[in-house]
Amino acid sequence: MKNILKKIDSIKTKIDAHRPLDSHMVNQLREYFRSSMTYSSNALEENSLTETETKIVIEDGITIGGKPVKDHLEALGHSAAYDLLFRLAKHQDITEANIKELHRLFYYRIDEDQAGKYRKQKKSSLPAQPSSPPHLKRYRI
Secondary structure (H helix, E strand, O other): OHHHHHHHHHHHHHHHOOOOOOHHHHHHHHHHHHHHHHHHHHHHOOOOOOHHHHHHHHHHOOOOOOOOHHHHHHHHHHHHHHHHHHHHHHHOOOOHHHHHHHHHHHHOOOOOOOOOOOOOOOOOOOOOOOOOOHHHOOOOO
């Protein structure tokens, strides 16, 4: 156990040598996580955008031919919610009202009437027929 703790301390010392990160690096990390988390979250919901396409939609505002409009709107909404969460985490405790605002940002482009509101009906956490996003499916030749 002592060897493991010494190794952890050694690694932490190496990491600390790079602190504080300069603002450019912090911004790069923030943008990387914004697009990666948006892609990962939306892929779980069967969004058809690839990680690269998600980054293009978020950063450049360009739509991807042949992809559903809903998938683009989900990416934009998730990205806006991520930005708000990042701001909230820096300055205050996150409240129920903040959570509802995050939900509103995520959904208002898709379903304005339900955005930011509690669901009144149960939703299954599993799809009726589990499937992978189209870009992850394997095809037989």
